[in-house]
Amino acid sequence: MSQLEAAVEDALRAPSVHNSQPWRWRISTGEVRLYADEERHLIATDPDRRDLVLSCGAALHHLCVALAARDLAADVRRLPDPEDRTLLATVSVRHEPRGGDPDAAALYPAIAERRTDRRRMSRRPIPADHLQKLVEQASRTGASLVPVTDPARRQKLLAVIAEGERLLREEPGYASELWVWTHRLSGCHDGVPASHVAASVIDAIGPSPLRHFGTPGRAQAPWQPGHGTGEDAAELLVVTTAGDDVLDHLEAGEATSAVLLAATGLGHATTPLSQALEVDRTRLQVRRDILHVPEHPQLVVRVGWPATGAPALPPTPRRDLHAVLMT
Structure with a gap:
């Protein structure tokens, strides 16, 4: 080769x-x-x-x-x-x-x-210098990365992501398309296998940012008794670009790769989240009501420390x- x-x-x-x-x-x-x-x-x-x-x-x-x-x-x-x-x-x-x-x-x-980790993450906060390193990685590609760390803005973003998924499920063909890519035939080397779909967090106090892929094949590890609710300390970071054409979308993908790889190198688990940006209404809400920036949001990246004792995920098929x- x-x-x-x-x-x-x-x-x-x-x-x-x-x-x-x-x-x-x-x-x-x-x-x-x-x-x-x-x-x-x-x-x-x-x-x-x-x-x-x-x-x-x-x-x-x-x-x-x-x-x-x-x-x-x-x-x-x-x-x-x-x-x-x-x-x-x-x-x-x-x-x-x-x-x-x-x-x-x-x-x-x-x-x-690197893996896409849809499980609950740790309550251990991400250091500010780690977030800054991820911001710098995105800027090297020409895009920007906006951490949504304010609790009130974070809750708004979670709600908009959940609304984006709700609206997607009303789109004709969405459910069947999702089924096709989560129920691949034996021998296929693509799609989302059940082994990478985590069960819902039953003790969470807010909306989940995770896409609902169907029957989970991976359980969520419970919190230890007395440790409160199922909220973790994962941060939500939004990749943005100056424009919103094909070149900007390509640039956003490059920035996403840089952020995911850098976060993995720092020991973090990551989850790309696109639901809110796949719907015109919620994409505008992210830009206008949450980020308050002229740039265009392209993707949300969830970053956190892996939960204590969480087993390593196998690679997805390629x-x-x-x-x-x-x-």
């Missing part, structure tokens, strides 16, 4: 909406091209392709991290062909001594370690490299 093939294989570990892995790749001498796989577009969940492009942006960032770890310099051209909306990026690779970006390379070990390569 060539270095470029190995780097693309690492990029396949990127998170994606419903683990749909909506990407295709073409490798040639000194170049990798990233394409959106329109056949994996979740039309009911993601009518404007926001999640699809954001997912591909996360894979693009994973690729650049994997190239940097191999000491390869990468020049990225985003949306290089205005006549082909499926071609999202062209990555030209140069073989140079010490050509890899050391900041990107430092994130590489987290690619294999398609083989040969299944996503274009000739």
Whole structure:
């Protein structure tokens, strides 16, 4: 396997909406091209392709991290062909001594370690300097990360996320689309397996930000007696961009990847949350009533310490490299 093939294989570990892995790749001498796989577009969940492009942006960032770890310099051209909306990026690779970006390379070990953790997290607060490091990671991609740490604003955000999911469930085709991606046929290497769906927290005092994927396959560990309710200390962070077009969605995906990998490297558990941003009404509420910023919210990231004693999650399935390569 060539270095470029190995780097693309690492990029396949990127998170994606419903683990749909909506990407295709073409490798040639000194170049990798990233394409959106329109056949994996979740039309009911993601009518404007926001999640699809954001997912591909996360894979693009994973690729650049994997190239940097191999000491390869990468020049990225985003949306290089205005006549082909499926071609999202062209990555030209140069073989140079010490050509890899050391900041990107430092994130590489987290690619294999990162999981989407839908379980209750610890009550241990995240240090302020950790949040600042995540903010800095997002800014390196051109996006922004806004921590929603004020308790009142956090409760509003939780309520808007829950409202976004309620509205999604009223959309024609949403329920069947969700069922398809949570009940994959034996031998499929995509979708959300039951082993990664956690049971609801029965003693929580507020709305849950987690999407309801159906029958859970993983129990929530109970709190110790006398420890109060099921609320944890996970923080909610919102990825925002200056605009709201395809390039911004791609950039938001790159920022999401940077934040998730950096958080994993710091020892945190993470959960991307997109429900509130998949509905026009709730996306506007997040921007206008919660963040109070001119930028456009693209994704919410839940970050916290893993709950004490929580077992490590297995990796979610991924398609083989040969299944996503274009000739």
